[in-house]
Amino acid sequence: MRLHTGWITGAVAAVILNGAAFADVTVSQSNDPTAALGSTFGALLGTERQAMAALPESRLTELAVGPKIETRTTKGKPAVGAPMVIRYDDAWLAAQPEPSGDAEWECLSKAIYFEAxxxxxxxxxxxxxxxxxRVDSPDYPRTICGVVQQRGGGGCQFSYVCDGRADRMRDAEATWRAERVARVMMDGAPRALTMGATHFHTxxxxxxxxxxxxxxxxIGAHLFYRQN
Structure with missing residues (x-):
């Protein structure tokens, strides 16, 4: 019974998440509250099945398992313990260890600074x-610096690389954030905001x-897309 109830709850949640409406499903107001229970329940399940059948398989998978969470050490190996939980505010960032890193960390920090x-x-x-x-995709370079500095089609993948200006991070507060965000993400923070996006634009x-x-x-001034 618990399994059946859990399935129905999950199915109804999937319909709600995808904008299905139940305006045509009503509940009897007679003295016998169970009189129309069978037909109401049948209509509910019928609407739910139609909505779920219209969803692509990838969306059903996302609803079933949630966003992919990856936890790594700084050397790229799986880490032991619970996944990192991000709180998107300065207080949480300030509580993280003082960031440092190699050229890859510097490339990611600059990309965050100049793009966002x-x-x-x-x-x-x-x-x-x-x-x-992109680094994880076979369609792009295998390093952060390679992705950020990639050129093609008469320009650069990230506009600041080709704008002719010196890539110096002059804003101290923005640098503080960018360096910490870069370090947290390279240390295996979950990528739960963009659902696997590989592109964005203003x-x-x-x-x-x-x-x-x-x-x-x-998110903010940016729209995010996932390459098929």
Whole structure:
């Protein structure tokens, strides 16, 4: 009975998450509250089945298992213990160890700074997710610096790399955030904001690939997409 109830609860939650409406399902107001229970329950399940059948398999998987959480040490090996839980505020960042790292950490810090320093912390973490998702993809370079500095199509994947300006992080407060976000993400923080996004752009531009890839998130001034 518990298993059956849990299945129904999960199914109803999936329908709600995907915008299904139950306006046509009503409950009897007669003296016998069970009189219309069978038909009401049948209508509910019928609507739920229709909504779930219309969902792509990837979306059903995401609803079933939740966002992918990866926990690593600084050397890229699986870490022991519970996954890191992020709180997206300065107090949480300040409580983390003083950041440091190699050239890869510096490349990620600069990318966060120049691409998202005017965004909220969620927006900065989201940009870091995109870069690390590209590193994990066979379609992109296998290092952070390689991804950030990648060129092609007459330009750069990240605009600040090709803008002709010196890549110096002059804003101390924004540098403080970017370096800590980079360190936390490289240490295995969960990538739970963008659902595997590999691309992003600001709201006031519309690149051609935005029509081909599914949008996964909208955070601050940025829209995020996942390459198929």
């Amino acid at each position: 320093r005017g965004e909220s912390l969620r927006g900065q973490f989201a940009v870091a997710e995109v870069i690390l998702n 709201r006031w531009v519309r690149p051609g690939w935005a029509r081909r890839f599914p949008q996964t998130a909208a």
